[in-house]
Amino acid sequence: MTILANTLVIFFISVGLLFIVVTVIGLVRLPDLYSRSHAASKSSTLGVMCILLGVFFHFWLNENHFNPGILLGVVFLFITGPVGAHIMSRSSYIAGVKPWSGTVRDDLKEEFKGKLKNKKI
Amino acid sequence: MSFQILLNIFLAFLLMFLTSNYSPSGFVIGYLLGLLSIVALRRFFKTRLYIGRVWSVILLIFLFIKELILANISVLILVLRPKLQMQPAFFKYDTELKEDWEITLLSSLITLTPGTVVVHVSDDNKSLFIHVIDSNDINETIDSIKNSFEKAILEVSRS
Numbered sequence: 644m645t646i647l648a649n650t651l652v653i654f655f656i657s658v659g660l661l662f663i664v665v666t667v668i669g670l671v672r673l674p675d676l677y678s679r680s681h682a683a684s685k686s687s688t689l690g691v692m693c694i695l696l697g698v699f700f701h702f703w704l705n706e707n708h709f710n711p712g713i714l715l716g717v718v719f720l721f722i723t724g725p726v727g728a729h730i731m732s733r734s735s736y737i738a739g740v741k742p743w744s745g746t747v748r749d750d751l752k753e754e755f756k757g758k759l760k761n762k763k764i
Numbered sequence: 765m766s767f768q769i770l771l772n773i774f775l776a777f778l779l780m781f782l783t784s785n786y787s788p789s790g791f792v793i794g795y796l797l798g799l800l801s802i803v804a805l806r807r808f809f810k811t812r813l814y815i816g817r818v819w820s821v822i823l824l825i826f827l828f829i830k831e832l833i834l835a836n837i838s839v840l841i842l843v844l845r846p847k848l849q850m851q852p853a854f855f856k857y858d859t860e861l862k863e864d865w866e867i868t869l870l871s872s873l874i875t876l877t878p879g880t881v882v883v884h885v886s887d888d889n890k891s892l893f894i895h896v897i898d899s900n901d902i903n904e905t906i907d908s909i910k911n912s913f914e915k916a917i918l919e920v921s922r923s
Contacts, residue, residue, distance in 0.1 A: 662836055669843040677895045678852055680881055682839055689836045725875035732883045743852060
């Protein structure tokens with residue numbers, strides 16, 4: 644039973660670490676802000692969630708201490724992660740951050756044409 | 765829907781008082797019997813039964829988790845590939861959803877799907893502007909995925 648519990652804990656924490664390392668490599672390698680927000684929003688959300696789940700299982704199965712606060716933290720991350728990525732990429736588009744030169748299509752330019760003129764950015 | 769849940773809890777308390785069994789198990793038994801009677805009387809409600817909606821919410825949660833894991837695997841492959849092959853694009857997607865919470869849910873679902881981040885929601889709530897990381901082969905599959913998301917959300921909000 645302890646072996647099973649430890650396997651579960653080690654699995655979750657190592658998967659979380661893997662995804663956080665992927666996030667960091669993505670932040671360094673990807674060319675512009677918008678594609679970096681892909682790596683930052685998805686992998687870091689799942690990575691931190693997996694680490695929190697591992698901690699939860701460790702305290703529940705090995706130490707007999709059920710801590711629902713950790714589960715609330717998982718749900719909170721699940722809700723706020725994508726919204727944070729959305730807000731950051733939207734505000735940087737409005738502030739005038741240029742997309743990478745390889746960007747193929749840009750429908751947003753039409754949408755924001757009037758607004759950007761009004762704000763005189 | 766909330767009326768049906770309230771009615772079900774009321775029926776559970778009614779059975780607890782009838783049998784004078786004031787324990788959690790008494791509540792559960794009363795709730796299940798009340799659920800049976802609500803299912804039997806479903807013709808008299810104007811909206812559909814709340815059980816179906818609860819079931820579609822559960823399906824939506826599992827869809828969310830599955831998409832999160834798939835998205836992370838695709839980001840992992842993209843980042844660790846020795847040569848970066850990507851064609852980012854912003855494209856416009858017209859949605860049929862009306863309510864604010866539906867659009868919020870759809871955009872956070874799209875943000876967690878492989879290779880897409882919602883950048884802007886237009887002022888009339890009719891179209892989403894999505895940044896996609898690889899536009900040449902993903903466009904059509906993304907459309908099909910989003911149709912399944914929209915269908916799942918519409919399934920929840922259908923009265």
